[in-house]
Amino acid sequence: xxxxxxxxxxxxxxxxxxxxxxxxxxxxxxxxxxxxxxxxxxxxxxxxxxxxxxxxxxxxxxxxxxxxxxxxxxxxxxxxxxxxxxxxxxxxxxxxxxxxxxxxxxxxxxxxxxxxxxxxxxxxxxxxxxxxxxxxxxxxxxxxxxxxxxxxxxxxxxxxxxxxxxxxxxxxxxxxxxxxxxxxxxxxxxxxxxxxxxxxxxxxxxxxxxxxxxxxxxxxxxxxxxxxxxxxxxx
Amino acid sequence: xxxxxxxxxxxxxxxxxxxxxxxxxxxxxxxxxxxxxxxxxxxxxxxxxxxxxxxxxxxxxxxxxxxxxxxxxxxxxxxxxxxxxxxxxxxxxxxxxxxxxxxxxxxxxxxxxxxxxxxxxxxxxxxxxxxxxxxxxxxxxxxxxxxxxxxxxxxxxxxxxxxxxxxxxxxxxxxxxxxxxxxxxxxxxxxxxxxxxxxxxxxxxxxxxxxxxxxxxxxxxxxxxxxxxxxxxxx
DNA sequence: AAGTGGTCTAGACCACCGT
DNA sequence: CGGTGGTCTAGACCACTTC
Numbered sequence: 136x137x138x139x140x141x142x143x144x145x146x147x148x149x150x151x152x153x154x155x156x157x158x159x160x161x162x163x164x165x166x167x168x169x170x171x172x173x174x175x176x177x178x179x180x181x182x183x184x185x186x187x188x189x190x191x192x193x194x195x196x197x198x199x200x201x202x203x204x205x206x207x208x209x210x211x212x213x214x215x216x217x218x219x220x221x222x223x224x225x226x227x228x229x230x231x232x233x234x235x236x237x238x239x240x241x242x243x244x245x246x247x248x249x250x251x252x253x254x255x256x257x258x259x260x261x262x263x264x265x266x267x268x269x270x271x272x273x274x275x276x277x278x279x280x281x282x283x284x285x286x287x288x289x290x291x292x293x294x295x296x297x298x299x300x301x302x303x304x305x306x307x308x309x310x311x312x313x314x315x316x317x318x319x320x321x322x323x324x325x326x327x328x329x330x331x332x333x334x335x336x337x338x339x340x341x342x343x344x345x346x347x348x349x350x351x352x353x354x355x356x357x358x359x360x361x362x363x364x365x366x367x368x369x370x
Numbered sequence: 371x372x373x374x375x376x377x378x379x380x381x382x383x384x385x386x387x388x389x390x391x392x393x394x395x396x397x398x399x400x401x402x403x404x405x406x407x408x409x410x411x412x413x414x415x416x417x418x419x420x421x422x423x424x425x426x427x428x429x430x431x432x433x434x435x436x437x438x439x440x441x442x443x444x445x446x447x448x449x450x451x452x453x454x455x456x457x458x459x460x461x462x463x464x465x466x467x468x469x470x471x472x473x474x475x476x477x478x479x480x481x482x483x484x485x486x487x488x489x490x491x492x493x494x495x496x497x498x499x500x501x502x503x504x505x506x507x508x509x510x511x512x513x514x515x516x517x518x519x520x521x522x523x524x525x526x527x528x529x530x531x532x533x534x535x536x537x538x539x540x541x542x543x544x545x546x547x548x549x550x551x552x553x554x555x556x557x558x559x560x561x562x563x564x565x566x567x568x569x570x571x572x573x574x575x576x577x578x579x580x581x582x583x584x585x586x587x588x589x590x591x592x593x594x595x596x597x598x599x600x601x602x603x604x605x
Numbered sequence: 606a607a608g609t610g611g612t613c614t615a616g617a618c619c620a621c622c623g624t
Numbered sequence: 625c626g627g628t629g630g631t632c633t634a635g636a637c638c639a640c641t642t643c
Contacts, residue, residue: 138631144605164609175633177412180611185605188423193543195580196610197640205545213448213548214602308428310440311600313448315550315570315593333568333593335550344604345430345622356550358568363548365600367449369541369579370379370420373612399628410614415630431629432621580641612638619631 139174143182146172151191151202162192162200189214190366203366210362216309216341219263219271220293227266232287233325234260237279247340248278249348255279259290262325269326270361275352282349298349307344311337313363318355326357333358374409378417381407386426386437397427397435424449425601438601445597451544451576454498454506455528462501467522468560469495472514482575483513484583490514494525497560504561505596510587517584533584542579546572548598553590561592568593 147162156162163171168179183200186192190212194200211222220228240254248256257277262269275294277285282298289297298304313336320330335356343349382397391397398406403414418435421427425447429435446457455463475489483491492512497504510529512520517533524532533539548571555565570591578584
């Protein structure tokens with residue numbers, strides 16, 4: 136079941152992607168949206184707030200709701216938790232599994248994943264390609280208590296689709312630490328780069344909406360063909 | 371003048387930083403907060419939403435409002451638009467102005483800053499230090515039509531303080547493109563690093579709340595001592 | 606002054622969690 | 625089942641922009 140504000144968000148998102156408002160660069164006024172969707176002012180405001188936080192629009196008091204230029208374009212949005220395959224669904228996006236195993240959490244891993252020592256953990260190492268070019272090395276750890284089953288087949292597609300659609304789990308929020316590092320020789324070979332070339336590195340801890348850690352991962356991006364974008368707003 | 375929800379946010383933020391809720395790792399219930407602050411449910415909900423988006427807390431339906439671990443700790447939050455000097459106010463943070471000039475926007479610059487060709491633009495290059503170590507090179511361009519006056523003195527302190535407190539301008543939102551690059555020899559010397567060492571690079575476009583671009587900048591961070599953090603939530 | 610977004614309230618009812 | 629967060633409404637009034 137969908138809430139009213141989700142419906143409003145989805146329809147406006149779709150209309151914006153179809154360039155419905157790109158001439159005026161404005162959305163209809165709140166009052167017009169209230170009539171269009173036949174909902175209350177607060178429901179419209181909640182929907183618009185979500186579009187603001189997604190980077191689609193900004194609001195100017197007394198003036199209107201304006202389109203923001205970005206959002207549409209190619210680079211990966213850092214606020215999207217749902218992995219790369221969603222973002223690049225229209226392009227040729229592939230994941231190759233380089234390693235796959237079931238391990239026991241040692242002290243360090245249990246600490247980072249907020250689980251007990253000895254908890255079964257899936258370890259997955261993937262190399263990911265966009266239009267044939269390697270763009271990322273990803274190493275992930277999934278808590279088996281939460282993700283009871285995983286295999287190489289699933290990992291070569293979208294793990295996040297599997298988790299949300301098949302396991303019906305709700306992803307809640309993520310911590311990401313962003314750094315830059317030198318590649319090791321092995322990493323470089325995966326990315327068709329040289330040893331000591333730079334890499335854009337994301338260190339992620341991903342939580343279900345219940346606040347439980349189900350995944351930690353390190354993503355190392357090819358500095359030549361990957362950029363991330365962050366669209367922030369002030370509260 | 372402060373709104374009621376801002377007051378609630380500020381007080382709860384302060385209380386959390388004072389570890390008032392760190393034992394239970396929970397905030398009071400919505401109902402308790404309604405009584406505590408004597409405001410309506412929607413006002414409390416709006417305040418909590420802001421704390422969620424700032425990464426302080428997460429909510430679990432039917433259960434409560436829980437503290438998130440991070441927020442407090444040292445690294446720079448990418449969603450904070452207000453520059454580094456705010457974030458490091460308690461540490462020894464310095465900015466040295468390496469270049470300062472007033473230029474005319476050429477075609478490329480006018481395009482990126484969404485202004486006319488020939489618009490007067492302040493160019494500022496700064497090296498920034500934390501506890502004596504160089505952590506960042508920043509090159510910024512400020513539209514003089516919006517920031518009518520700037521000098522080296524102001525640039526060596528906090529430009530954002532000047533803009534918000536003295537000029538009374540309201541900063542609205544920012545686009546940031548995050549990449550990794552090799553340092554040039556000159557850049558490396560500023561950061562006490564070697565040529566071709568990696569840098570974490572932010573390419574920013576910063577808007578007033580009215581949607582006008584007033585600043586674009588490139589920040590190159592020292593990969594050895596700077597990390598950024600992004601705390602994201604799902605809508 | 607008219608248009609448009611921002612704050613705030615009181616209250617109804619729903620959905621989910623834990624006991 | 626009681627506790628707690630989530631959705632939604634109708635309406636009052638405020639603040640800023642634009643003309």
